[in-house]
Structure formats: C-alpha cells, structure tokens
Amino acid sequence: MANRVDDTSVGDQELLWRRILDRPMEWWTEREDGSIRPSSAAFKDSANEVSVNVASQTTQSAILKDYEPNGLVSIPASLPRSLDHIVAATNEPDDPDDPSHRVICPSEHLGRKGRMKAAKAMAMQASWLVLPQSRRGV
C-alpha cells in the first residue's frame, strides 16, 4: 500500500459513495422486515484500501455507468475518520482517471479486529441511494 495521508480537502460533511455488488457476490443482506442492508464485506479489503467517490465531485450516473447492476450507498466522510480511518487521495500512475476517487484506509495501528468493527459500523450507517438491480421494484 502506498503511504497514504488524509485528504483534508474532503470535509467531514462530504458524502462518500461506495458501489454495492449485486448477485452473485451479493454484498447486501435482507433483514427480517424485508429491507436490505449492505454487508460489512463491502467496506473491507485485505489490501486495506476501500475505494469510494466524493459525491460532490461526480454523479450517480457516472459512477454506475459501467456497473448498472450495482447498488450505491453513501456515508459521510466523518464516519470512517471517527473509526480511526483516513480518506486518502490516490495518484498512482495506474490509477483510474477519476478526480472524485478516494480510498478509505485504516490507520496503521488498527488491527484486523478494529477493522471488522469499523467495516460493520460503516455498513450499518450507510444510506441507500440506488438499490442493487435484483432488489429494484421488490
């Protein structure tokens, strides 16, 4: 992982979008009341970098353009920061040319245990903007 630093140009009040995979990966869970919630798996990566997009710098249609079946959820940037994570810019040469792209990274001292709790908290507090395709109209 590159040496990441928190991007302070992204304010705490900014919204971060994360795509939620539909079947067969199914990064969502149906609850007893019939509603669905993103799985914490959507906020995990063993490389410790979870890609998101800054909402104010892109559009839903741009994010979902090539990923029509995906759902889309939103969390405030303050949430991962409150969970000992940073919101970092990426500027590696092989990066996609997308100025809204950021990665959520755990701080170095946060172990796997802490990351599980953080991923769960992000999943629980995420708001749906677009449901996964298989759940639309259900």
Next chain:
Amino acid sequence: MAPLDHMPTFTRQIASQWISVTSVMDEAASWSRSARERVQELARLEENWNTYGSPRISDSAVSETLQLLTDIARLGMPEPKIVPVSGGGLQLEWANGVSEIEIEIFPDKSIQYLLLDSQGEMLDGRIHRREDAAEFAPLTAWYLREIPSIEPLIRDYGKSC
C-alpha cells in the same frame, strides 16, 4: 395421537431429545450442501470480480471455509450467508433480528469474528485454532440464545482474543 404419546414418560423424553438432536443434524446436513456449493461458486469468481481489482478468492480461504462450515454445522447453527471479501477472503454471516455474527476467513487462513447484539454492542476477536470447536461454542451458544447476554463473553472470552 402424537407419535410419542404411547411411550412411557422416560422413554418419551429420551425419544423426544433424540428427535430434537436428529432434527438439528438433519437441518445442518440440508444446508451444508448448499453452503458448500455457494463456496465453490465464489471460488470460481475471476480476478477483478469486485470491479475494484481484487484477486480471486484464495484457495486457502476456500479450503478453510469448507472445513469451518462442517464444524459450525455440528454446533447446530443455521445456514450462514456467504459473501466474498475483496482481497481474496470469505465471510460467513448470520442475523436473526436480535443477534448477528460475522466470521471472516482471510487468505492467510486466519479467522476473525464479530458479534453484534440488539443494543449495538460489538465484540470481536480471533479464532486461534479452527480445529478447536470449543472456541466457537460460546459464539454459537450466544447466537442461539443459550447465553442471554454478550457480557459474559466480553468478560470471559473477549479479553483473551
């Protein structure tokens, strides 16, 4: 007349318990196959399956998860939801409206768990030896409501993880 009504009380109790045990085993056996098929389905995902550049689900995570499912079925747990994790791991999830358990199997075969109770209290930790069912027993007992509160787990078990 119910099937056990004609039996003497003691025999009826034993038979009832046996039916209960075999019922749990039957249920476990019935989901074991579909769960294993689900793991195999996820094992076939191609590189970049998450569209974020993830490698394939690792063979070690797959083999460890298959073993884990066998162990968990024996403990009377219902079928888990199985989802892939970016980077090559797998995750098992249970939720019953009151309690939630997640078990993540990493590509290096290490295993972490997370419990969430109805109050929002979370307990997380590491499974040290998958072969040791005693490590799972408190988690499953809590989920199956044989232990009423997450507190004893935090006090007696969580600290050691």
